[in-house]
Amino acid sequence: MSARSRQDSGAVARGDDEGAARAAKVRRSAWLLAGLAAFFYLGYIAWMIFKAQL
Amino acid sequence: MSTAIDTKAHGHEGEHGHGALAWVLRWVTTTNHKDIGTLYLLFSLLMLFVGGAMALYIRAELFQPGIQFWGPQFFNSMTTVHALVMVFAMIMPAFAGFANWLIPLMIGAPDMALPRLNNWSFWLLPFAVTLLLMTLFFPGGAPAGGWTMYPPLVLQTGDAFPFLIFAVHLLGVSSILAAINIIVTIMNLRAPGMALLKMPMFVWAWLITAYLLVLAMPVLAGGVTMLLTDRFFGTSFFAAAGGGDPVLFQHIFWFFGHPEVYIIILPAFGIVSEIIPTFARKPLFGYAAMVYATASIAFLSLVVWAHHMFTVGMPLAGQLFFMLSTMIIAVPTGVKIFNWTATLWRGSLTFETPMLFALAFLFLFTLGGFSGLMLAIVPADIQYHDTYFVVAHFHYVLVPGALFGALGGAYYWLPKMTGHMYDEKLGKLHFWLTAIFVNVTFFPQHFLGLAGMPRRIPDYAVQFTDFNAISSIGAAGFGFSQLLFVYIVVKCIRGGEKATAQVWESPTGLEWTVPSPAPHHTFDEPPVIK
Numbered sequence: 001m002s003a004r005s006r007q008d009s010g011a012v013a014r015g016d017d018e019g020a021a022r023a024a025k026v027r028r029s030a031w032l033l034a035g036l037a038a039f040f041y042l043g044y045i046a047w048m049i050f051k052a053q054l
Numbered sequence: 055m056s057t058a059i060d061t062k063a064h065g066h067e068g069e070h071g072h073g074a075l076a077w078v079l080r081w082v083t084t085t086n087h088k089d090i091g092t093l094y095l096l097f098s099l100l101m102l103f104v105g106g107a108m109a110l111y112i113r114a115e116l117f118q119p120g121i122q123f124w125g126p127q128f129f130n131s132m133t134t135v136h137a138l139v140m141v142f143a144m145i146m147p148a149f150a151g152f153a154n155w156l157i158p159l160m161i162g163a164p165d166m167a168l169p170r171l172n173n174w175s176f177w178l179l180p181f182a183v184t185l186l187l188m189t190l191f192f193p194g195g196a197p198a199g200g201w202t203m204y205p206p207l208v209l210q211t212g213d214a215f216p217f218l219i220f221a222v223h224l225l226g227v228s229s230i231l232a233a234i235n236i237i238v239t240i241m242n243l244r245a246p247g248m249a250l251l252k253m254p255m256f257v258w259a260w261l262i263t264a265y266l267l268v269l270a271m272p273v274l275a276g277g278v279t280m281l282l283t284d285r286f287f288g289t290s291f292f293a294a295a296g297g298g299d300p301v302l303f304q305h306i307f308w309f310f311g312h313p314e315v316y317i318i319i320l321p322a323f324g325i326v327s328e329i330i331p332t333f334a335r336k337p338l339f340g341y342a343a344m345v346y347a348t349a350s351i352a353f354l355s356l357v358v359w360a361h362h363m364f365t366v367g368m369p370l371a372g373q374l375f376f377m378l379s380t381m382i383i384a385v386p387t388g389v390k391i392f393n394w395t396a397t398l399w400r401g402s403l404t405f406e407t408p409m410l411f412a413l414a415f416l417f418l419f420t421l422g423g424f425s426g427l428m429l430a431i432v433p434a435d436i437q438y439h440d441t442y443f444v445v446a447h448f449h450y451v452l453v454p455g456a457l458f459g460a461l462g463g464a465y466y467w468l469p470k471m472t473g474h475m476y477d478e479k480l481g482k483l484h485f486w487l488t489a490i491f492v493n494v495t496f497f498p499q500h501f502l503g504l505a506g507m508p509r510r511i512p513d514y515a516v517q518f519t520d521f522n523a524i525s526s527i528g529a530a531g532f533g534f535s536q537l538l539f540v541y542i543v544v545k546c547i548r549g550g551e552k553a554t555a556q557v558w559e560s561p562t563g564l565e566w567t568v569p570s571p572a573p574h575h576t577f578d579e580p581p582v583i584k
Contacts, residue, residue: 026167026238033234033268040272044306045279048291052298 082177085169086574087154090176092471094151095464097179099540101144104187106533108136113495113529115512116522129512130198135186137201141318142225143183145452148460149321150175150232153260155471157236159565159572160254162245162581167238175232182224189214200510202307203278205292205300209285219282226271233267236260245564247583251342254563258345259324262352263317269356270313277306301366308359316355319419319451320348322459323390326412329466330394332561333409334401340393347386347393354383364435373432380430384423391420406558407481411462414454414489422450425500440510443503449496454489461488461539468546469553473571476546484542487535494528 084090111132115122123129154172158165166172189196194212197203203218211218240261244253253261280291281303290296292303331338338344360368360376368376394416403409425447429435438444469475498521503509507518514522553570568576 022242026242029238029241030168030171030234033237034230037230037234037268037272040269041275041279044273044276048276048280048302052291 083173085165085173087158087166087169087172088471088572088574090166090172091151091153091155093176094147094154094179097176098144098148098151098460099543101139101147101183102536105136105139105144106536108132108139110529110533112136113526116514117526118523119514119516119519121513126512127195127198130200130510131190131196133510134197134200135190138186138197138222139183140452141201141314142222142229143179143186145318145456145460146229147179149260149263149318149456150229152256152321152325152460152463152467153232153236156467156565157239157257157260158243159568159576160257160563161240161243161248162564162577162583163239163243164575164577166235167243168235171231172235175228175235178224178228178231182221182228185217185224186221189217192217202304202311203281204307205281205284205303208281209292215285216282219278222278223275226275229267230271233264233271236264237268240264245577245580245583251345252583254324255327255338255341255344255348256321256324259320259327259348262348263320266313266317266320266352266355270310270317273306274310277303277310280306301363304363304366305360308362309356311362312359313352313355315448315451316352318456319459320352322415322419322456322463323348325459325463325466326394326415328563329408329412329462330397330416332466332558333404333406333412334398335403335560336397336401337562338393339396339399340389343389344393347389350386351383351390354379354386358383361430361435364432365439377430377432381427384427387423391416404559406465407476407478407485408462408466410482410485410489411458411465414485415458415462418450418454418458418489418492422447422455425450438503440508441503442499442507442509445509446496446499446503449499453496454492458488461485464539464543466558467565468543469557470565470570470572472547473553473569474546474550475553475557476542476550480538480542480545484535484538487538488532491528491531491535495525495532496528498522498525498528 081089081093084093111123112129115129115132154166157163186196192213194214197208197211197214197218199208199211203222208215208218240253240257280289283289284291284293284298290298292298292300294300327338327344358376358380360372361380364373364376405413425443429438429444429447465476465481502518502521502525505518507514507522555569556566557570558566564577564581565572567581
């Protein structure tokens with residue numbers, strides 16, 4: 001996440017002590033969920049190709 | 055919305071200069087959750103009329119037997135594009151709009167956790183829908199194989215095919231990004247003291263919906279990608295001639311498609327759970343049970359998909375499993391209906407427009423649920439499959455269910471968004487016109503289906519004429535009644551009685567603690583929840 005978007009993010013905008021840590025957690029969680037979605041998408045296609053070759 | 059439009063109110067005046075370009079840039083580049091919520095809601099309203107115009111074409115064609123207008127191919131395109139627009143471009147963005155506007159306000163957060171991702175989630179939508187709608191003007195016509203995109207039929211689509219696939223991918227990406235943003239916002243930006251089981255039901259409903267989106271949407275994307283490779287790259291995932299199986303696509307589609315039904319209806323459940331306690335002047339009955347029931351419905355929605363496919367031929371064990379798992383959904387749904395009714399019990403009820411929509415939702419969604427139970431019974435479904443009974447069933451779930459939830463929510467939070475009370479008399483008129491015409495439109499379709507009229511046909515046997523004519527008259531009334539809603543919204547944005555912060559007599563939730571209209575920036579300092 002760029003400096004500007006971190007600045008824009010609600011977590012940091014609050015200016016509390018935990019803001020930066022929370023912003024990092026937000027990014028981690030978002031990437032994890034995006035990875036999960038990508039895994040379902042690509043994994044399903046890969047599984048179908050694998051099954052077709054059996 | 056008046057606040058959102060007022061650039062002076064949000065402290066960025068002059069950032070992009072002045073004039074039309076500044077106005078456009080301000081909306082294209084906004085990362086404010088209220089702005090993006092407004093964009094979603096306005097886009098959804100526009101799409102209601104685009105998809106609605108297609109519905110009116112369909113009903114006009116079916117007003118009497120015979121071909122009235124532009125032939126079967128265009129009729130099939132209309133049924134296909136109407137469904138795709140209404141599902142992906144109208145009702146889902148409507149609830150995403152409410153989510154954007156309200157989730158940060160309800161949990162005491164200053165904005166969504168990922169504001170620029172939020173902007174991108176919205177702006178993918180108009181491009182995706184443009185890709186889909188432009189196919190109407192292609193020489194081969196728009197996709198006409200149904201919104202389910204079953205192969206091999208969909209593979210016969212002309213030049214529109216890749217546009218359809220790309221549009222569905224983009225719509226999916228938009229939904230998944232919005233869902234990710236909603237999950238991380240709720241999990242990370244709640245005000246101190248707001249434990250998960252203190253969150254408003256609307257927030258709970260959206261948290262569960264967002265997880266469903268992340269689980270189900272990629273499967274649809276995988277399926278349509280495989281369609282694309284079957285058409286252009288020589289694969290045979292769904293081509294029987296190459297060793298593939300067209301029924302496989304039906305499994306993939308409905309593994310997405312059934313959770314999609316709940317992706318659409320759960321936020322409406324959340325809205326109704328906010329409205330009923332306010333106008334019954336009582337706390338929601340059985341809050342924890344409502345949360346667990348919502349989660350149970352979401353989980354069960356992932357294991358019932360093949361009830362859409364009983365006629366493809368499946369082992370008896372499969373039929374029994376999918377029939378029984380579908381019927382089990384009635385248990386948590388029954389818990390919700392019971393709890394809403396128990397909230398009304400001995401409440402000090404008043405019947406403002408949001409409450410009227412919520413009560414109509416309660417009654418008519420239940421009716422749609424019951425016809426769903428009928429369709430879950432395998433031997434009955436084999437009779438009803440692909441008839442107008444199915445059309446009646448899912449329209450009862452999606453229109454007086456999901457759409458009434460959205461309309462109720464619009465009236466409920468419009469004063470908070472605009473700072474003005476809407477015209478209550480016109481609101482009630484809109485409700486009664488909508489509620490009467492929705493039944494005139496869809497109730498006769500039960501009889502048509504039971505009498506054997508197939509769905510997705512532009513012409514029909516003469517014995518179906520009367521109920522079709524009634525349904526078409528209802529559809530015209532329903533469609534034109536929505537123009538009144540536009541008038542009410544515009545009138546409310548432009549002025550009217552000033553709304554207080556609390557708006558209603560006894561609402562609960564943090565969104566009612568901020569002034570009306572809600573300032574552009576809220577909860578820079580987190581509120582403390584006791």
